[in-house]
Amino acid sequence: SQQGEEDPQALSIQEGENATMNCSYKTSINNLQWYRQNSGRGLVHLILIRSNEREKHSGRLRVTLDTSKKSSSLLITASRAADTASYFCATDQSQGNEKLTFGTGTRLTIIP
Amino acid sequence: ETGVTQTPRHLVMGMTNKKSLKCEQHLGHNAMYWYKQSAKKPLELMFVYNFKEQTENNSVPSRFSPECPNSSHLFLHLHTLQPEDSALYLCASTEGTGYHEQYFGPGTRLTVT
Numbered sequence: 001s002q003q004g005e006e007d008p009q010a011l012s013i014q015e016g017e018n019a020t021m022n023c024s025y026k027t028s029i030n031n032l033q034w035y036r037q038n039s040g041r042g043l044v045h046l047i048l049i050r051s052n053e054r055e056k057h058s059g060r061l062r063v064t065l066d067t068s069k070k071s072s073s074l075l076i077t078a079s080r081a082a083d084t085a086s087y088f089c090a091t092d093q094s095q096g097n098e099k100l101t102f103g104t105g106t107r108l109t110i111i112p
Numbered sequence: 113e114t115g116v117t118q119t120p121r122h123l124v125m126g127m128t129n130k131k132s133l134k135c136e137q138h139l140g141h142n143a144m145y146w147y148k149q150s151a152k153k154p155l156e157l158m159f160v161y162n163f164k165e166q167t168e169n170n171s172v173p174s175r176f177s178p179e180c181p182n183s184s185h186l187f188l189h190l191h192t193l194q195p196e197d198s199a200l201y202l203c204a205s206t207e208g209t210g211y212h213e214q215y216f217g218p219g220t221r222l223t224v225t
Binding site: 004033035040041042043044045048088090099100101102103104 | 114116118152153154157160168200202204213214216217218219
């Protein structure tokens with residue numbers, strides 16, 4: 001089974017509300033990254049959090065990491081229509097060959 | 113844009129055709145990647161090149177043949193593909209393998225008829 005799994009698979013919220021997406025993984029990691037993908041386009045890196053960090057902020061994004069639960073969350077505050085996209089977490093295994101493993105993503109729709 | 117370009121953006125090919133996908137990065141990175149993205153499946157890593165040397169082949173069928181002539185260019189040669197190979201093919205680059213954020217190109221939407 002895959003290393004990273006996002007939850008929920010799809011999320012629709014009103015513009016201005018906060019959006020929270022979760023990612024669970026199975027093996028120990030060095031770092032966890034979040035990416036965004038607009039429909040039919042490439043992925044764009046959002047934020048990287050290392051295994052010894054618990055929380056990280058970047059603008060309206062807040063990422064948390066709980067290595068004891070092997071989970072991470074991405075919070076987007078004050079959502080905008082332009083935030084509509086798919087969001088993926090990606091992990092690299094600390095005992096693996098350093099390649100990134102992506103989840104299936106959360107499809108976020110912001111309703112104007 | 114991310115500094116990674118891919119051509120063509122869309123490709124329709126028959127199962128007996130031979131075509132190539134091209135990726136170019138303008139970031140001075142040393143590692144380049146090919147991924148396959150199919151609907152409702154996780155992004156699948158296909159190949160990794162580091163300093164022009166292939167370091168990862170993720171059990172990809174031989175009908176996909178990568179080529180990396182230098183650290184800035186990556187090709188994916190396609191021949192005798194199957195309809196299930198239809199997908200978005202993404203190229204990415206990083207400073208080095210593993211620990212760094214990946215910069216993705218816009219992808220090539222491939223349809224095999």
